[in-house]
Structure formats: C-alpha cells, structure tokens
Amino acid sequence: MFILRLIIILLLMIKIVVSQSIFNAYGLGLSRTSYHTSVNGAGSIGLVPTFHPGVSMDNPATWPGLKFTYISGSFSNQSNGIKNSKITNQAAGFNKIQFVVPIRDKFGFGISVKPINNHNSFFSTDTISFNFGGKSLLSNKEFRSGGGIMSGSFSISLPLNKNMGVGISVNKLFGSSRDEQSLVLNSTYYRLFNIRSYSGSTLNLDFAGRLYGDEKVMILAFARVGMTNKPVSGTLYKFDFYEDTNNNYSYDSDDYPANVDVDTISIRNIYAPNSFSFGFNVGFKNNLNLFSEFQLWNDEATNANYASIYNDQIGSKTHIGGGVVRFGDMGARDWQDQITFRSGLYRDKYVLRHTGKTLIENGLSMGIGFKFAATGNQIDFSFRYGSRSMRSSQKELFQEFTIGVSLGDIWFLRRRAKQ
Amino acid sequence: MNNNFFILAIGLYLLCLLVISSCEEAAIPIEQDNTPVIVDTVSFPVIKTTSYQIPPVLGNAEHLYFGEKDGFKYLYNLIRFDSTDVSNIYSFDHYNDSLIVADSLKLSMRLSLDSIDQNAEFQLRYFPDSGDSVFNETSTNYLNFDRNTASSVIATAVMMVDSIDSVNTKVTLNFMMDTSIINVIKDTSIINFNQSFLVELKTGTSSEFKFHSSEKVTGDPPELIAYFRQFLSDSVVQDTSYHTYLSIQDVSVIEPPVITLLDSSYLSISLAKGLRSLIMVDMEGWELPKKGIISSAELIYISPDSDTLTGYSVTSYPLKIEGDYSQFKSFETDPYIVDVNFNSSSSVIENILKINYRKISTEFGRGKMTNFGFKIQPSNNNDPFKTVLFHDLSSSDSYPVMRVIYVHP
Numbered sequence: 001m002f003i004l005r006l007i008i009i010l011l012l013m014i015k016i017v018v019s020q021s022i023f024n025a026y027g028l029g030l031s032r033t034s035y036h037t038s039v040n041g042a043g044s045i046g047l048v049p050t051f052h053p054g055v056s057m058d059n060p061a062t063w064p065g066l067k068f069t070y071i072s073g074s075f076s077n078q079s080n081g082i083k084n085s086k087i088t089n090q091a092a093g094f095n096k097i098q099f100v101v102p103i104r105d106k107f108g109f110g111i112s113v114k115p116i117n118n119h120n121s122f123f124s125t126d127t128i129s130f131n132f133g134g135k136s137l138l139s140n141k142e143f144r145s146g147g148g149i150m151s152g153s154f155s156i157s158l159p160l161n162k163n164m165g166v167g168i169s170v171n172k173l174f175g176s177s178r179d180e181q182s183l184v185l186n187s188t189y190y191r192l193f194n195i196r197s198y199s200g201s202t203l204n205l206d207f208a209g210r211l212y213g214d215e216k217v218m219i220l221a222f223a224r225v226g227m228t229n230k231p232v233s234g235t236l237y238k239f240d241f242y243e244d245t246n247n248n249y250s251y252d253s254d255d256y257p258a259n260v261d262v263d264t265i266s267i268r269n270i271y272a273p274n275s276f277s278f279g280f281n282v283g284f285k286n287n288l289n290l291f292s293e294f295q296l297w298n299d300e301a302t303n304a305n306y307a308s309i310y311n312d313q314i315g316s317k318t319h320i321g322g323g324v325v326r327f328g329d330m331g332a333r334d335w336q337d338q339i340t341f342r343s344g345l346y347r348d349k350y351v352l353r354h355t356g357k358t359l360i361e362n363g364l365s366m367g368i369g370f371k372f373a374a375t376g377n378q379i380d381f382s383f384r385y386g387s388r389s390m391r392s393s394q395k396e397l398f399q400e401f402t403i404g405v406s407l408g409d410i411w412f413l414r415r416r417a418k419q
Numbered sequence: 420m421n422n423n424f425f426i427l428a429i430g431l432y433l434l435c436l437l438v439i440s441s442c443e444e445a446a447i448p449i450e451q452d453n454t455p456v457i458v459d460t461v462s463f464p465v466i467k468t469t470s471y472q473i474p475p476v477l478g479n480a481e482h483l484y485f486g487e488k489d490g491f492k493y494l495y496n497l498i499r500f501d502s503t504d505v506s507n508i509y510s511f512d513h514y515n516d517s518l519i520v521a522d523s524l525k526l527s528m529r530l531s532l533d534s535i536d537q538n539a540e541f542q543l544r545y546f547p548d549s550g551d552s553v554f555n556e557t558s559t560n561y562l563n564f565d566r567n568t569a570s571s572v573i574a575t576a577v578m579m580v581d582s583i584d585s586v587n588t589k590v591t592l593n594f595m596m597d598t599s600i601i602n603v604i605k606d607t608s609i610i611n612f613n614q615s616f617l618v619e620l621k622t623g624t625s626s627e628f629k630f631h632s633s634e635k636v637t638g639d640p641p642e643l644i645a646y647f648r649q650f651l652s653d654s655v656v657q658d659t660s661y662h663t664y665l666s667i668q669d670v671s672v673i674e675p676p677v678i679t680l681l682d683s684s685y686l687s688i689s690l691a692k693g694l695r696s697l698i699m700v701d702m703e704g705w706e707l708p709k710k711g712i713i714s715s716a717e718l719i720y721i722s723p724d725s726d727t728l729t730g731y732s733v734t735s736y737p738l739k740i741e742g743d744y745s746q747f748k749s750f751e752t753d754p755y756i757v758d759v760n761f762n763s764s765s766s767v768i769e770n771i772l773k774i775n776y777r778k779i780s781t782e783f784g785r786g787k788m789t790n791f792g793f794k795i796q797p798s799n800n801n802d803p804f805k806t807v808l809f810h811d812l813s814s815s816d817s818y819p820v821m822r823v824i825y826v827h828p
Contacts, residue, residue, distance in 0.1 A: 022449070082447060082448070087445050087447050088445060089445060089447060121447070122445070122447065123446055123447050123448070123449045123454075124446035124449070125448070125450065126448065126450075126451070132822060132824060133462065133719075133822045135822070137458075137824070139458050141454060143455075181455055183456045183457075183458055183826045185458055185714055185824070190714065190826040192456070192828060238710070240712065241711060241826055241827070241828075256777075257712070257778070263710075309454065309455065310453065310454070394447075394449075
C-alpha cells in the first residue's frame with residue numbers, strides 16, 4: 001500500500017513538471033543557489049538543515065552531524081515558460097553529485113561536482129520583411145546557447161567547540177559553453193559560433209553554531225563567506241559567419257565560404273563571485289524547524305560581457321527566504337511520520353551590471369524525503385515554482401522538479417564497543 | 420523488506436531520470452532590439468563600362484562550321500585526333516609491325532542534319548611538317564593561324580547518307596586517304612606526330628554546314644579510321660580490320676563580320692564576334708565588418724532586347740589589371756588578365772542578368788585584393804553566334820548597379 005502511494009505521488013509530481021530561462025542570455029546566466037534536492041525542497045540556499053536534523057548537504061560545517069557516509073546525486077528537470085505565450089523550454093541534468101564522509105561526530109570531508117550557472121537558452125525574433133532594390137527580403141534571428149561553469153569542490157569540516165563548527169571548501173571552476181547566433185535570410189541560415197572555456201577557483205568558509213538549546217527549542221545560526229580565489233579566465237573561440245547552405249547546423253564542404261577563420265582570444269577575470277550569507281534555524285521538540293536566510297552576492301569581474309547574447313550581465317544578487325522543515329522520524333509507527341516535509345518561500349533580486357535593471361525572482365518550494373534501510377539511505381523529491389520578471393521584459397514562469405538519492409554507509413564512525 | 424525497498428527506490432529513481440530527461444527546445448520569442456547579428460545592405464554604383472573585341476575562338480562549340488552565314492565567314496576547321504585508338508591500346512606505331520599492313524585511312528564527320536538539302540565538295544589537308552602541335556582549340560583564331568602550313572589537298576569528299584537502322588539515317592562526310600598519309604603519320608622519325616587535319620569547302624558557298632564536334636554531348640565526333648590487315652604467317656592473312664581514333668581537339672576558324680554601332684554602343688558580348696565587356700564598380704572605402712559574410716553581391720545588367728531573352732549564360736571574372744574604359748577597342752589578343760579563381764556565372768532571365776560577385780567582393784571588403792573591375796563574356800555553352808547587349812552607363816534608368824546584402828555580428 002505504501003509503495004502504491006509512493007508511485008502515485010511520484011507520477012503526480014512528474015506530470016506537473018514542465019522547462020529554462022530567458023535570463024540565461026545575460027552574461028553567464030543565472031547562478032544557482034541550491035544544489036541538493038533536500039535544499040531545493042525547502043527553497044533554501046543551503047545554510048540551514050534540510051537533509052537531516054542539524055545537517056545541510058550544501059553546508060560542510062554541518063556534516064559532522066551526519067550518522068553515515070553518503071554518496072548522493074540530485075537530478076533536476078527545469079522548465080521555463082513565458083507567461084503570455086505557450087512557449088516553454090525544458091532541460092534536464094544533474095544538479096549535484098556528492099560524496100560526504102563524517103568522521104567521529106566532529107570532522108568531515110566531502111567532494112562534489114555541480115553546475116554553477118546555466119547558459120542554456122533558445123530565442124527567435126519575429127520575421128521582418130524589407131525591400132532592397134526590388135528584391136523582397138525576409139529576415140529573423142535565432143540564438144542558442146548551452147553549457148556553463150561547473151564546480152568541483154573539496155570540503156572539510158572542523159569543530160570550533162562543542163557547539164560550533166566551520167567548513168572550508170575549495171571550488172575549482174571549469175567548463176565550457178557555446179552559443180550560436182543565426183540570421184535567417186530568405187530561409188538561408190547564416191550562423192556564427194562562439195565557444196568559450198572557463199577556469200578559476202573560489203573558496204567558501206561556512207559556519208554553523210548552536211546559539212541556544214533546551215528540551216523544547218533549539219536555535220541554530222549559520223553563515224557563509226564566499227570568496228574568489230582565482231577569478232575565472234577563459235578562452236573565446238570566435239568563428240566567422242558561414243552560410244549553412246544545406247541547413248544541417250554544422251559547417252561542411254557544401255557551405256559558404258570554403259574556409260572559416262576563427263579568432264582565439266584569451267580573457268582574464270570574467271567571473272569573480274563574492275558573497276556573504278547567514279541564516280537562522282529554530283528547531284522544536286516535534287522535529288519541526290523554522291528557518292530564514294539572507295544572502296548578498298556580487299560578481300566582481302572586471303572583464304564583463306564575455307559570453308552574452310544580450311549586452312549585459314548579472315552583477316549582483318540579494319536573496320531572502322524562509323520556510324519550514326519537519327524531519328521524519330525513522331522510528332515512528334505511521335509511515336507518514338517517517339517522511340521529511342520541506343517547504344519554503346524566497347525572493348531573489350538580481351541587478352544587471354550595465355543597465356542597472358533589476359530582475360525579481362519569487363519562488364515557492366516544497367519537497368519530501370524518505371529514509372530507508374539501516375544506513376540512512378534517503379530519497380528526496382522537490383518541486384519549485386516561481387516567476388522571474390524584469391521591467392520591459394517578458395515575465396517568465398519556471399518550474400523545477402528534482403530527485404535525489406543519498407546512499408549511506410559506515411565509514412570512520414565510532415562503533416559500539418563489544419559487550 | 421529493507422532490501423526490497425532499497426531496490427525499488429533505486430529503480431524508481433532511474434525510471435524518473437529516464438522519463439524526465441527529455442528536453443524540449445521551443446524558441447522563446449524576443450524583440451530584435453539590442454540583439455546581435457545585423458543584416459545590412461549597400462548599393463555600389465557602376466562608374467565605368469566599355470566593350471572590346473578580340474578574334475573569336477570557337478574551340479568549345481558543339482559544332483564545326485563550314486560556309487558562311489549572317490556575315491560570319493567559316494574559313495576552315497582544324498581537327499586533331501588522339502594518338503591511340505578508342506581501346507586506348509593501338510597507336511600509329513602499331514602499323515610499323517612487319518606483320519601489319521595498313522591499307523588506308525578514313526576521316527569521317529557527321530552532319531548535324533539527318534538529310535542533305537544541299538551538297539558541297541570538301542577537301543582535306545594535313546600537316547606533315549608541323550611537328551607535334553598545330554593548333555590550340557582554346558586560342559587558335561583567324562589572325563594567329565597560318566593556313567599555309569598545311570599540305571596540299573590530300574583528299575576530297577562529298578556528304579553521303581548512311582543508314583543507322585531501318586528508319587533513321589545520318590549524313591557523313593568521309594575522306595579516304597591512301598597509304599602515303601599513313602606512312603607519314605606512322606613514321607618513327609617524327610616524334611609525337613600531330614595527327615591534325617584541315618577541312619574546308621573546296622569552293623566558297625553562301626550556305627552553312629554544321630558538323631558534330633568533339634564537344635557535342637551524345638554526338639558523333641570526327642573520327643579517323645585506319646584499315647589494316649595482319650599476317651598470321653607468311654601465307655596466312657586475316658581479313659581487313661580497323662582501329663578508330665577520335666577527335667580530341669577541333670575548332671572552326673571564323674572571320675567575324677564588321678562590328679555594328681549597336682555592338683559598340685552597349686555592353687555587348689558574343690562568342691563568334693569575340694565581344695567582351697568591362698565594368699568598374701566603385702567600392703572604394705567600403706569595408707566588410709569583421710566576421711561578416713556577404714549573402715549576395717549582385718551586379719544587375721538589363722538587356723535592351725525587345726524579345727525576351729532567357730537562358731543565355733554569362734561568365735564574369737575580376738580583372739587583375741587596370742582596364743581601359745575610354746572607348747570601344749579591338750585587340751589581337753585579350754589584354755585583360757583575370758583571376759580565374761573568382762569566376763562567377765549566371766544566366767539571363769527575362770532580359771535581366773544578375774551575377775553574384777560575393778566571393779571576390781569579400782576579398783575587396785576585407786582589403787585583401789584591389790578592385791580593377793570585372794570582365795563579362797559569354798559562357799561556352801551558348802549559341803556562339805548570338806550577340807547579347809546590356810545597358811551601359813549611358814542608359815538613364817537601366818544602367819548596371821551592384822547591390823550587396825551582408826550579415827555581420
């Protein structure tokens with residue numbers, strides 16, 4: 001019966017999943033603020049506990065609170081649609097793959113791979129017609145882009161005292177993106193390709209501490225400082241336009257001209273994020289947790305507009321959000337009580353670097369998680385719904401469905417002494 | 420129980436990945452404003468035009484012409500045959516074998532008509548003293564070829580009707596040559612004998628006769644047939660056999676009529692008159708934006724012909740040297756060297772010719788080459804005796820103009 005209900009819930013959630021963003025075409029696109037499914041489900045930025053009481057999988061300072069070593073993967077499907085049209089874009093991919101090892105309730109370390117931003121977009125303009133010397137010309141444009149920056153992270157957790165801990169993460173940023181700019185002239189495509197590579201690194205310093213605790217309530221505080229260690233530099237491979245005579249999307253011997261030149265340009269300091277975040281969590285006796293978070297994020301890059309269809313890019317972001325998490329009790333008799341429920345609301349305010357325009361993102365998240373097996377295996381589902389709007393731009397509605405599986409095992413944990 | 424649940428959860432997870440990992444890529448409509456990629460247009464004026472004449476060369480024509488028509492005098496035809504036969508095995512050296520006896524040669528040509536309206540007598544000469552080369556079908560004309568290098572007449576012939584089958588006939592002209600000609604051709608002391616012949620009418624006529632040339636697709640090119648016998652032993656000889664050698668070069672040498680006022684008043688082109696034209700487009704100062712591509716760079720010519728002209732093919736090249744646009748001129752050889760790597764061809768459609776010069780215009784726009792103007796001339800697949808006129812700068816509203824459409828970031 002339980003399994004049947006689980007399948008029904010799953011299918012219902014899949015059914016409402018729908019697509020990505022027009023705002024990915026501004027600079028390097030929108031940066032993600034949450035990665036693990038459990039974090040997504042609460043609408044959190046990963047500071048406060050969402051995976052397990054006292055533990056966030058996106059906050060290394062909390063990892064000593066894990067009872068098992070985990071290997072975890074989160075996979076999401078995003079859809080973005082324009083409010084006033086039936087156009088949607090949909091893309092799917094891994095949000096995060098992670099391996100976390102707690103050591104003797106005090107220490108921990110972990111590695112992870114995750115996408116930092118999303119450059120995926122596909123736009124087309126209206127067709128315009130004009131006359132040139134008696135020749136009628138029809139023209140429209142198409143823009144496609146994909147790829148982005150990935151982060152490979154190594155993190156460690158260290159205790160400060162009985163109630164406080166810190167986490168230090170070194171993030172190696174890497175990856176590539178490509179975009180295609182096309183002009184369609186009387187059904188003939190003229191295409192220009194750009195390929196970009198990225199390389200840089202950032203550091204995160206996380207803090208987690210118990211401010212107050214008694215039998216009924218516990219107040220936790222969290223903070224994160226994100227710094228750029230080595231600003232992202234890149235190589236831009238900028239190809240000449242070519243006429244895609246056979247319209248097969250790739251340059252070949254049928255196309256014009258016979259040879260296409262490529263400029264190779266190296267650019268430094270194209271992405272240099274710095275951030276400061278803090279959050280509070282109030283946990284109650286019945287496993288109910290209320291949380292709030294705040295983040296200031298800023299891109300200090302000096303060479304802007306390295307990869308952009310629009311002549312602008314995201315310069316800064318402010319996040320404010322809050323929500324509720326009720327952790328499941330593995331020992332409960334009713335299966336409903338074993339489920340972890342998460343829900344949250346947030347508001348992101350992005351400011352574009354050149355025009356100063358603001359982009360407001362409002363989101364609502366919800367999610368559930370099930371623990372199973374003796375080693376704390378957990379499967380999580382989350383759904384996020386929201387809107388993005390900017391003055392003189394189309395309002396975008398987005399939905400994101402994420403599935404995460406975390407498999408636990410016993411490594412470096414204190415074992416009971418034999419009786 | 421726990422194990423079963425674990426397996427089920429993992430299975431569901433993988434199933435979900437499969438179900439939701441499909442991507443949907445519908446384009447989001449956006450405004451054109453502030454987006455990259457621009458389509459631009461520019462018109463360039465033609466500032467200088469002229470036509471000129473060179474001696475006509477009909478080496479690539481589908482026919483070999485005899486007689487005269489519309490003022491054109493078809494003086495004679497030159498034909499060169501392959502040094503090996505159609506099987507690519509037997510050269511004329513084959514007949515030097517002591518067991519081979521070459522009896523005669525036949526030069527055969529096929530008339531373009533299947534019946535004889537009017538017959539005439541033709542005569543044949545050859546070039547025993549001209550070494551390995553007599554003429555070049557792409558350059559030989561009535562001014563640069565000395566007809567006196569040919570021998571005296573070695574054979575004469577009139578046209579005959581042959582049966583192809585019970586219904587169809589063909590008309591051929593067959594010259595029979597005796598062993599003295601074979602002996603010259605097979606003479607091993609002459610290195611690479613030219614195997615060339617001159618065919619002409621015995622007497623002048625006001626009629627026109629057209630024979631298939633080696634360029635005629637699905638035609639019968641001129642052929643040279645060597646008849647021989649082979650001795651199997653001192654007393655046994657095979658029946659007469661033959662090897663066929665096909666024409667590899669042939670050209671009608673013609674003398675064009677006097678140029679008319681129309682020819683020199685327009686941009687005029689003609690194969691048989693040797694008419695070509697030059698056009699100078701003022702593209703000075705124009706730069707193709709970096710990374711840009713030219714979609715089309717059409718130079719538009721308009722024909723003043725009252726009859727609708729369609730299908731006439733024109734080839735154009737950029738000049739490599741300055742042109743003389745001062746007045747109509749005649750030259751013994753074409754002085755205007757062109758860059759054949761940037762040739763453009765197009766056909767006239769309803770009296771309008773649009774030639775796309777985007778390849779060379781790209782070079783001009785990027786400053787890699789200098790614009791000296793363009794030469795236009797008829798393509799070889801046209802009726803060689805057709806003269807096509809286009810308006811030049813003197814026309815008030817139909818003068819040529821170049822229109823360029825280009826795309827750039």
